[in-house]
Amino acid sequence: MQRLHKDILQQAANNPGGVAIQFPFEKRNLSYGQLYAQARGITLALERLSLPKGSIVALYLDKSPEAIAAILGILMAELAYLPLDVDAPDSRNQFIIEQSQAQVILTREMAENPFPVLSSPSGTVEGLALYRSAAEASGLKLPEGLAYVLYTSGSTGVPKGVMVTHTAALAFVDWARDTFVLRPEDTLTSIAPLHFDLSIFDIFGGLSAGCTLLLLTPSESKNPLLLSSYIAEYGVTTIYATPTLLQLMPRFGKAGRYDHSKLRQVLFAGEVFPIPALRALQEIWHTAKFYNLYGPTETNVCTWHPLPPTGTDDRQAPYPIGQPCPYDQCAILQEDGSISSELTGSGELLVSGASVMAGYLGMPEQTRQAMVEHEERVWYKTGDLVEVDSNGDLLYRGRRGRMVKRRGYRIELGEIEAALHQYEAIAQAACLALEKEQSVSAIWVFYVAPEGPLPHTLLTEFLAGRIPEYMLPDRFVHLPEIPQTSSQKTDYQALKQLL
């Protein structure tokens, strides 16, 4: 079996002095040789624990060169990594650590142990503390060749761990490196957090090609002016980000002040790019090529569409998500329940092939529900509605169910409601996403509180202790009662009238 990190090791051997990571936040960089040495130290420390192959090691680390070295070190030790979101509430991370039965947690060396489930650190290495989890590994079936687990929002109020093998991850990474012609002279931004699937391209696509990774912290990633100055200062050639961030660049990036002439390609994914915003971006980066990539965490990127050269078309509707990547097949679950593996008509997009996940960690029932068998293949049901246009390209047509996307993140509105229902003063709550051009502009909460309206800050603070920051609602509206349908369910249509 090929390993996800194989070519990174090759780069370190061939060009140990090449810059692997630039980390402007601390004004330092790391060469491929240094990255390898750090990773190797972590591998040796992990190997001393004699964990079974493929065991899960959770990372509780800020985005930093050490976090990348840790990822590499974990993979080199033939273990799988699980990146936690350090900004997420402790209760959520605690749940993930327990549910995943992670055997080891790697954190910064620090005085305080963030999770009660952990005992004292069993060692330190490269500035990191190694905690053995008290959790017994029992009953969880891990796939062979597991490389990483990424947790996404779940509709029942608990997050789901998407398990991805080395083989599945490499299908995308190898294709992406060739397709976007990544070379050692390229500098890639690493904007996405490590628990977000866009990071797979940055880390493994970039480093396996010998590129320099410009590692940005979460707060830097929200600052278009800083990003604009970095693109010039570090000679960025390739950006992979969500439209939410990219569309801030024309207005807030002061691009005219900075030299962005080295930028040769812009990859976007995670949500629809509204056309006016895309045009404005193409205007400031008119020499760059643009690509629309599509795929849920469960499949990584599975379709793609290169945009026509800037200024050569006057398309008014969002660009297609395009054609299946060569390692995957797509099919459409038609309205009438039939499945067509010819790309025609419209319905729910199904994906089968090399990049598809091995399942949800410890949730065989949810895994089974997410898949469908057809023509002796197993297909992942994306929950995304598509339509085939006259060129045979797939067009994104929205979501099935109550999942929405914000800043590229998936949000199950049910998960927010579940969190609100834990608030004592709230008798009832319903969540709605305000959408503009198929992307979420705001999340509204309607709630009933017998004692009367509650302050925004109080509600936000409560939720911030339970759900990640990107899920936090924008508006809270107090109602005497939540409208109901005749079957006594929340009447979301009626609530929509209140937006």
Next chain:
Amino acid sequence: MAHIKAQLRDYLLNELNLPLQPEELQDDTMLVSDRIMDSISSLMLVEYLEKTFNISFEPHEVTAENLDSLNIIEAFVNQKQVSAKAA
């Protein structure tokens, strides 16, 4: 320089539409730390400050540390105006 705060207060409540009642917006209300102002609102605030007070933010200055409350914003604007005059 009370007028800076008055202008700011008006902008935050009526233009940015922050989810606050006027009486809840105190001079030391923590806008970013208490998650009242999201990152896009912060960027719009920066744009407004640049235009209204004729100052220019450096890339590393667009941070919560400079935008977290009316007091902090006013101090930052004053300091930028002073250093602009000195330059």
